[in-house]
Amino acid sequence: MARRLFDVPVVAVNVVDDHQQVSIAHVGLTSPVRPVSESICAVAVAQDRPIILPDAREDPEFAQHPAVVSDEPAIFYAGRPLHADGHVIGSLCLADDRPRAFSEAEDKMLADLATWVEQELDRDRDQREAREVQRRLLPRADVQVAGLEIAGHCQPARSVGGDFYDWQVLDGQLQVVLADVMGKGLVAAMIAAQVRTLVRGTSPFNSVAASVTRAAVDSQDDLDDAGTFVTLFAVRIDPRNGEMEYVDAGHGLAFVLQPDGEVRRLASGDLPLGAMAGVGWTSRSDVLAPGETLLAVSDGVLDAFPTAEEALAAARDLAALSPDPSTIVEMVTERVKELTTSDDLTVLAVRRETT
């Protein structure tokens, strides 16, 4: 875009350190890396000032600069420093191997473009940080519970959302939690971190419902402040008899896949966390029979299947192909990825072994 705007052969966004300049985005350069000694941008960065050279050969300071006398000379050069957090980190520059006039209006346009690039770099960094927070929310180790096969996967979208899942063993029982913070970016990821920690911390001493309620009450102010809410499904499974205690907080996408091909849904009328102060959450019961698989997915699945019923039908079709939880998780993820990628997708499956 910049190249068209200014009609120059070379446009580059550079990150400059003490030794080299790396062009993180460029057109018209033969090599994206060059030593600072050969870079005019390095001067603009070191001195934190814009440099405009309509004809560098006539400029006393730059006439003998390596970039001007090279095989690919920068005869015309216009560059502006780029900042992040108040520090100069690089430059945006235009160059041509012929002299060129640079008007005041063009200078203003280059300044605007530099500001825009700074904002984009900033946003990009926010995205990376949010992704890192989200990655840290996922269990680092597999969990082993005799009698249960467990698999989970979280596929982050391009714009990071607030999906997470977690599992922990409590007194021989397996607890798994799948939650989705409405909204995207760093705020959603941080709220997800908070809810995860609260549920994890309160679970050993409380029922699932009491733990979710505590987490909701403790998060209410932050959720109000961020104008968001959290849908959540939490279940505790006793591997000895398959007894399940679960809370569905507006999540609505948890199913039990039966060996006979039928599917039943685990749901309730409870609200998401943060939707309204002063409401409670209740534990419900079900039994995971030998050979049955509990499947919970995040609402990313709704991008592919518009209703819970359609998602359920698709899950039933996939589950018929394999009883193995990690295969089911893989297949659901693949299937949804084929159809859409706009939201995070989290899939959890727990199967009770038959013997």
Add this chain to the structure above:
Amino acid sequence: MTEWQTDVSDGVAVIVCPARVSMAVAASFRDAIAAAVAQAPKVVVDLGPTAFIDSSGLGALVSGLKTCRQAGGDLRIAGAGEQVRTVLRLTNLDRILRPQDTVEDARRDW
């Protein structure tokens, strides 16, 4: 920028939503609700034109509901289509945002 058309009459503000209420417009939607509440804390959100709402749009509705109630009013939704009703049902948010068929239905008894 999405234009949010708001009409205030008889102490009720009616906000008409666009075809897609998604992340892209969630912030301006919140602003529109806040501006409406400043005029009348009884707000009807007309979702008649809306074919699609995402989680950010739902977030804006829920925080709008809180804003209205804090101001001593309420927020009601009208004309929600199938997709909107589906996500409200799925998240159980239809308990606190009960869809009314028309704006007139939503205004009744206010």
